[in-house]
Amino acid sequence: MNYPFGTGRARAAPYALLAPGILLYVLLALGPSLATAVYSFTDATGLPNSPIRWIGLENYREFLTLGAASKENLDALIRTFVFSLAVTVVQFTLGLLVAVLLNQKLRGTKFFRTLFFLPVILGVTIQGLMWTLFLYPLGGPLASFLGLFGLHSDMLGGQPAEAFAWVIVVQIWSNLGMTMVIFLAGLATIPSEVYEAARIDGANRWQVFREVTWPLLTPSVNTNLVLTIIGSLQAWQLFLVLTGYRAGTQVMGYLVYATAFGQTSGTTAGNTFRQGYGAAASIVLFVVVLAIGLTTQYLLRRREARLLE
Amino acid sequence: MRKLIVIFVVALMVAACGGGATASPSTSAGAQPSDGGGASTAPSLSGTVRVLIHQNPPFVDFMGTFNEKFKAKYPGVTVDMAVVNANDLGTSTQTRLTANDVDVIDIFSFSNAVQPYMKNVNPPGWQSLIEAGLLLDLTDQPFVKNYDPAAIADAGSFNGKVYEINLGRVGFSGIYYNKDLFTANNVKVPTTWSELVAACAAVTTAGVPCMTAGGKDGWPIFVGAYGLFGAAYPDQAALAEGLWTGSVKYTDPGFVELLKKAQIYGRDMMESGASGLAGDAAPGRFASGAVAMFPGGTWYGAAIETLKPTFQWGYIPFPGSDNAADNKYMFGKYDQGWAIAANTPNKDAALAYLAEFSDPANYQAFVTAVGVIPTQPGAKLETAIGAELAPYLANFRLGFELVWNAPKGAGQFASPMQNNMFKPFGTFEDPQAAAAQAQADLQSGLDALK
Numbered sequence: 233m234n235y236p237f238g239t240g241r242a243r244a245a246p247y248a249l250l251a252p253g254i255l256l257y258v259l260l261a262l263g264p265s266l267a268t269a270v271y272s273f274t275d276a277t278g279l280p281n282s283p284i285r286w287i288g289l290e291n292y293r294e295f296l297t298l299g300a301a302s303k304e305n306l307d308a309l310i311r312t313f314v315f316s317l318a319v320t321v322v323q324f325t326l327g328l329l330v331a332v333l334l335n336q337k338l339r340g341t342k343f344f345r346t347l348f349f350l351p352v353i354l355g356v357t358i359q360g361l362m363w364t365l366f367l368y369p370l371g372g373p374l375a376s377f378l379g380l381f382g383l384h385s386d387m388l389g390g391q392p393a394e395a396f397a398w399v400i401v402v403q404i405w406s407n408l409g410m411t412m413v414i415f416l417a418g419l420a421t422i423p424s425e426v427y428e429a430a431r432i433d434g435a436n437r438w439q440v441f442r443e444v445t446w447p448l449l450t451p452s453v454n455t456n457l458v459l460t461i462i463g464s465l466q467a468w469q470l471f472l473v474l475t476g477y478r479a480g481t482q483v484m485g486y487l488v489y490a491t492a493f494g495q496t497s498g499t500t501a502g503n504t505f506r507q508g509y510g511a512a513a514s515i516v517l518f519v520v521v522l523a524i525g526l527t528t529q530y531l532l533r534r535r536e537a538r539l540l541e
Numbered sequence: 542m543r544k545l546i547v548i549f550v551v552a553l554m555v556a557a558c559g560g561g562a563t564a565s566p567s568t569s570a571g572a573q574p575s576d577g578g579g580a581s582t583a584p585s586l587s588g589t590v591r592v593l594i595h596q597n598p599p600f601v602d603f604m605g606t607f608n609e610k611f612k613a614k615y616p617g618v619t620v621d622m623a624v625v626n627a628n629d630l631g632t633s634t635q636t637r638l639t640a641n642d643v644d645v646i647d648i649f650s651f652s653n654a655v656q657p658y659m660k661n662v663n664p665p666g667w668q669s670l671i672e673a674g675l676l677l678d679l680t681d682q683p684f685v686k687n688y689d690p691a692a693i694a695d696a697g698s699f700n701g702k703v704y705e706i707n708l709g710r711v712g713f714s715g716i717y718y719n720k721d722l723f724t725a726n727n728v729k730v731p732t733t734w735s736e737l738v739a740a741c742a743a744v745t746t747a748g749v750p751c752m753t754a755g756g757k758d759g760w761p762i763f764v765g766a767y768g769l770f771g772a773a774y775p776d777q778a779a780l781a782e783g784l785w786t787g788s789v790k791y792t793d794p795g796f797v798e799l800l801k802k803a804q805i806y807g808r809d810m811m812e813s814g815a816s817g818l819a820g821d822a823a824p825g826r827f828a829s830g831a832v833a834m835f836p837g838g839t840w841y842g843a844a845i846e847t848l849k850p851t852f853q854w855g856y857i858p859f860p861g862s863d864n865a866a867d868n869k870y871m872f873g874k875y876d877q878g879w880a881i882a883a884n885t886p887n888k889d890a891a892l893a894y895l896a897e898f899s900d901p902a903n904y905q906a907f908v909t910a911v912g913v914i915p916t917q918p919g920a921k922l923e924t925a926i927g928a929e930l931a932p933y934l935a936n937f938r939l940g941f942e943l944v945w946n947a948p949k950g951a952g953q954f955a956s957p958m959q960n961n962m963f964k965p966f967g968t969f970e971d972p973q974a975a976a977a978q979a980q981a982d983l984q985s986g987l988d989a990l991k
Contacts, residue, residue, distance in 0.1 A: 279673035280639055299950025300985035369814035370826070386965055389757050389817030476628065476759060479953050480968065493632040494666050504663040505635055 265518075271511035278492065278507030291512035305487065305513070309520065312484040315400060316464040316524075323404045323460055327411025328449075332441070334412070335419045345416070349409035359406045360473025364388065367398060392480025399470050399481070406470070407463070411456050418452025419445070447539050454532040461528055465521045488514045587617035588887040590894050593637060594647040595627040595877070596821065599843035603910035611897050618890050627820075628758065631666050638675045644885040645894050646676075650696035650707050650875035652943035658785050661990050662946040668699065676704040677881040682892065684899035692916035696875035706895065707878035708904075709913025712930055713838035713940060714767035714872035717845065720853040722749060722833045730857060732865045734772075734802060741810050744833040750812035753832040755820030762815075762961040765806060765836025767940050768859020769799050772867040777941040784983060785948075791957060791979040800972040802861065804963040810834075816966050828852050840876070842926025843912040856929035871933035872940040876913055951986025954979045 238245070272291055276284045295305055330348060334341045351359060367387035369375050378385060388395050422445065430440050446453075468485030475481050477490045492510025594604060601624055608620040623643075625633045630647065637643040653665040670676050679685055680703045685693060688706055697705030716737075723730065723740070726747045731737040741751035755761035773795055774780040783789030790796070812832055815823075827835035828848040835841070836859055845854060860868040879898065881891045897903060905920045907913075912926045914934065922930070947955040954962060957979040962969045969975040 277669050277673070278639065279635065279669055279675060281675070282669065282673040294949060299989045300952025300955075300982045301950050304953055364819075367817070369817035370812075375814070384813060386814055386816045389814070390965065391968060476757070478759065493635060504666055505669050506663060 268511045268514055271508050272515045273512075274508040275506075276508040276511070277505040279505060284508075287508070291509045292516070294509065295512050295516060304482075308482045308484050308487045309516075311396070311482065312465060312517075312520075315396070315403075315467070315483055316461060318400050319403050319407075319464040319467075320457070320460045322400075323408055323411055323464075324456055326404065327408055327456065328415055330408065331412045331415030331419060332445070335416060345412070348412050351406045352409040354406070356406075356469040356473055359402060360470060363398075363402050363474060388474050392478065395475050395478065396481050399474055402470055402474060403464065403467060407460070411460065414456050414459075415449065415452050418449045422448045450536050450539055454536065457532060458525065458528055462521055462525050465524065466517070484513070484517045484520070488517060585617075586615045586890050586893055588890055589619040589621050590645060590887060590890045591643045592620060592622040592645045592647075592894070593630075593633060593643050594622060594624055595630040596624050597627070597840060597844075597911070598821065599840075599847060600877075600911050603907055607898065607903065607907070610903070611894060614897065615890070615893060618893075620894075628760075635666065635670070638670065638882055641882065641884050641886075644882055644887055644891040646880045646882065647877055648705055648880045649877055650943075651699060651705060652696075652874065653946055655946060656782070656785075656944070658782055659946055659948070661949045661986075663949065665946075667705075671699050671704055675883050677883045677885070677888070677891075679703045679706065679881065679895075682895070684896045687899045687901065687904070687917050689916045689918055692875065696916075697878055697880075705878040705880045706899065707875045707916050709876055709908065709911070709916050710873055710937065711839045711876040711913055712871040712873035712933070712937065713764045714771055714859050714870070715836070715839065715856045715930075715933075716752075716765065716768075716859050717827055717835040717837060717841065717854050717856050719827070719830060719833050720855055722747075722830065728833075730855065731860050732857075732868060733860050733863045735863050737810075737860050738805070741834075749830075750832045751810045752834045752836060753812045753815050753818060753823050753826050754836055755818050755823040756811070756816035756961075756966055757818055758820035761820045761823060761837065762807065762811075762966050764838060765859055766803050766961070767872045768836075768868070769802050769806065769861035770941060771859075771870050771872045771938065772861030772864075773799050774941075775867070775870050775938060777872070777939065778944045780941060781944045785987070787987075791976045791983065797972055797976045799861065800957070800962075800975055803961070804969075804972055804975075807961050807963045807966050811965075813965075824848065827854075839873070839912055839914070839926050839930055842929070843910060843924065846925055854925075856926060858933060869933070870936045870938050871930065872938050873914075874940055874943050875916075947983065948986030948990060950989035952978075952982025955983035955986055 273286060273288055274284045275287050275290075276282070294302070296302055334345050334348075354362075366373050367375075369384070369386050369389060372387075374387070375384070385394065388398055426444055426448070427440060430444050435443065466485050468483055468489055471481060471483060471486045472489070477486065482490070488510050491513055492505070492507045494505045592604075592608075594600065604622060608622060612618060612620060623633075630649070634643070634646055634648065638646070648667065651665070651667050654668065655662055655664055664672075667676075679697075682703075685703055685706060692707045692710075693703055696707035697703055718730065722728075722744060726743055726749075728740045728743045729736060731740045745751050752765075754765060770780070771777065774789075780789060784791075791800075818826070823835060823837065824841045824844045825848055826832055828845045830852075839856070842856065845852065858868050858871055862868055879895050881888070881895065885891050898907070899917075901917060901919055904915075904917050908915045908920050908922055909924055912922065912924055914922055914927075914930065914937075921927070942956075945956060954975075957975070961967050962975045962979070963972075964970055967975075969978070
């Protein structure tokens with residue numbers, strides 16, 4: 233067997249080099265995840281010195297089956313799927329389109345690449361503040377523009393479906409730059425000779441894209457799809473900033489946060505801390521994300537293997 | 542020999558440096574009324590007092606001034622104050638207490654305690670904080686005696702011990718109205734529901750939207766609704782118990798009637814776009830004359846006065862009934878108070894902070910700045926909002942949200958007074974359907990108990 237790290241004590245080198253990273257991962261990711269799983273079987277409030285009792289599957293029973301509240305939890309799960317589907321399809325498509333356009337040798341491409349990537353580095357708070365001001369229904373820029381045509385919308389304060397749609401728009405706007413950059417990196421790896429050969433063979437632009445660009449972009453496609461699907465399934469920060477905990481707009485990620493940190497009542501009174509219950513909700517979300525993520529990975533690998541045949 | 546001299550000098554230096562911190566008495570707030578209850582002597586206090594408060598512009602401004610005064614009196618103490626949105630105060634309090642990252646906490650009154658008839662409900666956050674030992678027992682602190690014993694008992698005590706000094710009551714079932722606009726349009730100040738509807742129609746015809754509220758924050762919309770519910774159910778503790786025991790149902794004709802009014806209130810009286818307006822922006826719209834009326838709590842009075850001192854406004858109970866006698870109540874709550882983190886590393890300075898705040902002169906300045914109904918017997922609310930509120934104080938009642946807990950498993954509409962169910966704020970258009978949904982959501986939780 234080829235073992236490039238030598239013999240004797242030198243064989244331990246790779247493990248020693250990996251150890252710090254693994255330790256960090258265990259402390260900051262795996263450890264807390266396992267703790268969350270254990271927490272989900274308790275009535276923990278999250279407050280130090282609070283007694284913690286083992287209650288078995290009671291949190292899961294309450295979350296999934298108890299009364300009208302469980303139906304609302306399932307509604308939140310469905311909303312999460314809708315959110316993820318909408319964001320993935322639109323963000324992926326737009327990101328690819330923008331990347332292909334900005335991969336041309338045209339003037340201003342660097343400026344536009346920066347412009348599209350800028351929202352990614354702003355952070356959720358700034359993104360939320362910008363859009364809250366832009367969508368202010370009583371005289372904000374969009375409201376004023378719509379007013380010129382005699383139209384009016386309550387935007388983020390409107391009906392749940394409208395507010396939900398706006399959060400989708402902001403989510404796409406804030407992450408489009410990342411999708412674009414990954415595609416640009418993929419486009420940069422395609423040799424120009426392949427394009428020349430295709431043109432010499434008489435392929436038009438669409439045929440070049442379909443037969444050359446698209447197959448060779450497979451690694452970037454796979455990366456973008458996985459990141460976008462998993463990221464959008466877990467997204468909740470924009471809901472916190474843009475809509476608050478509002479009936480008809482909650483997604484699973486926000487439900488987990490609000491439940492665990494006492495923000496479900498919508499008032500300043502009556503907030504309760506239920507981190508055990510929130511942990512159970514987060515495990516439900518984890519199972520959903522895991523199932524969808526693994527399925528996505530499997531299908532994408534199968535596609536990649538077919539393309540390589 | 543040289544080594545011995547060095548060691549001797551170093552020891553002398555250490556003793557001199559450490560003496561200031563250890564030699565002074567570590568006192569609880571002592572017996573000096575001029576200090577507001579007497580804390581440790583000024584030069585001995587040091588360190589940082591980390592304070593967490595909620596966003597309310599007059600309160601934030603007052604705290605800036607108070608902190609400077611406190612630091613002038615205790616020059617060794619630094620005050621590090623953080624401000625969060627009121628909706629985030631509970632979450633921020635929990636996380637910072639858990640991290641032992643805060644000393645003095647602005648905390649809303651102890652409400653929503655689990656009543657004897659309630660089963661399968663979650664205890665309120667403040668109770669969890671106390672049971673986890675995160676709030677300091679203030680029972681024996683001298684500054685507690687500066688406050689009305691009833692306020693201390695009702696709003697800051699648990700199991701016979703004091704954990705919060707409550708700083709005042711607020712009313713929240715009233716409407717601010719623009720006196721000049723009313724006069725200019727010959728509109729009578731409404732004392733009944735029909736008169737309110739007529740007043741709204743009159744100002745709207747004159748081209749001025751009737752009302753606004755901070756719909757984006759959620760709770761400001763149903764604040765006005767307390768007048769609707771309160772006119773029909775003046776004993777809101779009894780209403781809560783009735784809903785639990787089944788003697789009152791949301792589908793009762795009386796309740797459906799007030800849901801119809803709630804629909805008119807949200808759909809016809811509120812200005813277009815109010816659902817997207819932040820809570821802090823609403824008083825400004827009213828003070829600018831953009832709307833004729835503004836249902837809101839008395840805590841906005843100070844902000845309105847500051848925004849436009851020449852603005853002529855009044856404050857009346859929201860008339861939810863066509864019988865004027867039913868509209869005499871002012872619903873409200875014990876509002877904010879102070880608590881101290883049990884594990885604060887700077888207990889003396891934190892106690893001194895509260896003692897100083899509780900000094901009658903400082904407390905009066907707070908009342909005047911923020912506009913709360915005082916909980917210190919000697920203090921007076923002599924501002925414009927105090928004058929407007931005075932006729933209704935004899936009929937002050939605690940609001941529903943302070944006594945209500947929904948059972949586990951109940952749906953989101955089990956507390957219809959905490960949701961605005963009707964368009965444009967909610968999704969319902971039919972009061973009967975809304976009542977049926979509210980009852981079904983509540984019943985779902987009550988059935989889960991069986």
